[in-house]
Amino acid sequence: MRKPIIAGNWKMHTTLKEALALARGVRTGVQDIDDVETVVCPPFISIAAVSEVLAASRVEVGAQDVHWEQKGAFTGEIAPGMLEGLVSYCIIGHSERRAYFGETDEWVNKKAKALLAYGITPIICVGESLEQNQNGETDAFVGGQVGAALAGLTDEQVAGLVFAYEPIWAIGTGLTATSADANRIIGLTIRGRVAELYGEATAQAIRIQYGGSANAKNIYELMLQPEIDGALVGGASLTVESFVTMIKETARARGL
Ligand code: PGA
Numbered sequence: 001m002r003k004p005i006i007a008g009n010w011k012m013h014t015t016l017k018e019a020l021a022l023a024r025g026v027r028t029g030v031q032d033i034d035d036v037e038t039v040v041c042p043p044f045i046s047i048a049a050v051s052e053v054l055a056a057s058r059v060e061v062g063a064q065d066v067h068w069e070q071k072g073a074f075t076g077e078i079a080p081g082m083l084e085g086l087v088s089y090c091i092i093g094h095s096e097r098r099a100y101f102g103e104t105d106e107w108v109n110k111k112a113k114a115l116l117a118y119g120i121t122p123i124i125c126v127g128e129s130l131e132q133n134q135n136g137e138t139d140a141f142v143g144g145q146v147g148a149a150l151a152g153l154t155d156e157q158v159a160g161l162v163f164a165y166e167p168i169w170a171i172g173t174g175l176t177a178t179s180a181d182a183n184r185i186i187g188l189t190i191r192g193r194v195a196e197l198y199g200e201a202t203a204q205a206i207r208i209q210y211g212g213s214a215n216a217k218n219i220y221e222l223m224l225q226p227e228i229d230g231a232l233v234g235g236a237s238l239t240v241e242s243f244v245t246m247i248k249e250t251a252r253a254r255g256l
Pocket of ligand 1: 009166170171172173211212213214232233234235236
């Protein structure tokens with residue numbers, strides 16, 4: 001059984017003060033929920049403080065990005081070793097980074113390897129644009145992103161990964177993929193591609209989230225789908241109430 005994982009991506013939304021308040025609220029809100037993994041991904045500047053607040057809690061901390069080099073003259077960047085001990089997860093390949101900051105499949109692959117070398121689990125985001133979706137290119141495009149992200153990784157490394165399927169047209173727009181469509185792409189396209197490359201056992205082990213306007217109202221329906229192992233949540237992770245409700249709804253949908 002794959003443990004559901006709900007991760008909040010706070011993006012560029014929280015000051016240090018706001019991040020700490022949110023972290024404390026989430027910590028209290030999920031303290032009785034054992035069987036859903038809860039992750040929060042604050043901006044870099046708040047990671048150390050949030051990690052301290054959440055140290056003895058059930059809530060894990062993630063970063064929103066990383067550089068693949070261990071150190072060097074890369075002004076403004078953060079190396080994986082700087083995150084070690086502070087985070088368990090790191091989002092890579094988010095569509096906003098691909099669109100606005102030039103992140104490529106090759107970078108995603110380098111970042112995945114760099115994180116794994118430090119024992120940090122990548123949350124690898126993939127997803128198609130509206131145009132690709134309408135042209136029927138979703139399976140080919142997303143399958144390609146999956147293969148490229150995994151190049152050179154071992155079975156064991158892949159089995160521990162998290163993917164997030166985030167159709168670009170659903171992020172921050174209020175539009176969600178139907179839970180049946182999300183389930184199909186996650187199962188056939190993403191898990192299917194991993195099965196082709198690494199075999200069925202590895203494919204069954206990886207966890208794959210849905211992302212894109214997931215919220216307290218639609219999470220129950222999404223989590224009823226057998227292939228969807230959780231959600232990567234932007235907007236709805238920014239208030240304690242909606243995020244904690246999402247964790248509780250996930251537990252309810254899964255009968256946990
Ligand atoms: P959203 O963002 O939930 O606000 O659509 C999801 C994401 O970008 O990870």
